[in-house]
Amino acid sequence: xxxxxxVAEVRARIEAAAKGRRVLLVAASKMxxxxxxxxxxxxxxxxxxxxxxxxxxxxxxxxxYDGAPLHFIGHLQxxxxxxxxxxxxxxxxxxxxxxxxxxxxxxxxxxxxxxxLLEVNIGREEAKSGLLREDVDACAxxxxxxxxxxxxxxxxxxxxxxxxxETRAYFASMRELFVDIAAKKYDNTSxxxxxxxxxxxxxxxxxxxxxxxxxxxxxxGARDYSRPAGxxx
Ligand SMILES: *Cc1c(COP(=O)(O)O)cnc(C)c1O
Numbered sequence: 703x704x705x706x707x708x709v710a711e712v713r714a715r716i717e718a719a720a721k722g723r724r725v726l727l728v729a730a731s732k733m734x735x736x737x738x739x740x741x742x743x744x745x746x747x748x749x750x751x752x753x754x755x756x757x758x759x760x761x762x763x764x765x766x767y768d769g770a771p772l773h774f775i776g777h778l779q780x781x782x783x784x785x786x787x788x789x790x791x792x793x794x795x796x797x798x799x800x801x802x803x804x805x806x807x808x809x810x811x812x813x814x815x816x817x818x819l820l821e822v823n824i825g826r827e828e829a830k831s832g833l834l835r836e837d838v839d840a841c842a843x844x845x846x847x848x849x850x851x852x853x854x855x856x857x858x859x860x861x862x863x864x865x866x867x868e869t870r871a872y873f874a875s876m877r878e879l880f881v882d883i884a885a886k887k888y889d890n891t892s893x894x895x896x897x898x899x900x901x902x903x904x905x906x907x908x909x910x911x912x913x914x915x916x917x918x919x920x921x922x923g924a925r926d927y928s929r930p931a932g933x934x935x
Contacts, residue, residue, distance in 0.1 A: 705738060708921045709745035712904075716915065719908040728773055730900070730918035732757065733925045736766035742921055743770045751775040751794070751916050755782040762789060775857070775916055777831050780804055788812045794819040794857040794897055794916075797833045799844045802851055809850035817854045818845075819897055822879065824872045825861035832858065838879060839886070846889040853888075855895030855914075856880050860903075870906050873898055877911030 703711075709727075716725050726748040731739045739750055739761055750767045752758040753776030761767065771791040778786075778795045786793055787808040796802060796818045809816040820841055823832030833841055838856070845853045856879065860872035876898055884893035899907025901920035908915065919925060 705741040705921060706745040708923075709742060709747060712917055712920050713746075715905060716908065719905040723908075723913065725908055725912065726895070726914045728775070728897070728914060728916045729770075729921050730775060730916045731761075731766075731922065732776075732918065733927070734922045736761045736764035738922060739766040740768075743767065747921070749773050749791070753777075755779075755785050758790070759785055773916075783808055787816050788814050792817045792819065792854065792895075795821045795831065797821045797823075797831050797841075799841055802841070802845050802848060806848035806850045815850050815852050817852050819855050819857040819895060820853060822856055822858045822876060824858040824876055825864065827861055830859070830861075835875070835879060839883060842883050842886070842888050842891050845891055848890060851890060853891040855893050855897065856883070857895075857897040859898070859900070866903075866906065869903055870910055873903075873907050873910035873912065880911065 716727060728749045728751040729742040729747040730751045732753040747770060749771040751773040773792045773794050774786050774790040775794045778801055783804050787805055805816050820838055821832040822838055823830050823834060826834060842853055845851055856876060858876050860869045880893055880896045895914045896912050897914040897916060898912045899915040901917050904915040904917055
């Protein structure tokens, strides 16, 4: 199956799960080279999501993302912020007031407003980034004081080991949090996007309220970690 065929099939599955709601498809393109990313863009994905700053910078220089918004979806490090602000249309993985402050400063310097999502560690996993559920509200409230950051919603990745039922419960819990924070109407915050669901669970995520899904292997095929990025078959 070609990337275009895969995108069409994923779209059809999204539509069936969304029952008339609009759901944005983000192609998670890690380890896929610029040519393959271009194919996904040509097939009409709504955005490209990149995990690693270096890959993002290289593929962006190769114009891989031209024609589609670019999201950063990987672990966010303070020293990499300068490569992302004003380059990524949406930084999906912000998980502390400290990162918000640094993004705000950089955005102010560039004279722009950076859109971000707050990442939630919904499964409370030790090794995973993301805010704990109970800390999200304070982080959104803090963002209200920053003129150059706009919080556009929430992102989460449930634990990989969770059962289908547990994963659904995590998605539902995210949806509740999303609605709660939207109701607070903080300045500089608009709860537009609930980003959750990947190749293995995007239909469940949509049924539980996601309006943005990040799909990698169902579009690009299985990732081969033994080969360098750009050399995927
Ligand atoms: C890789 C990745 C995805 C997509 O994963 P697949 O299982 O290949 O669909 C989604 N979100 C994030 C943050 C990722 O790193």
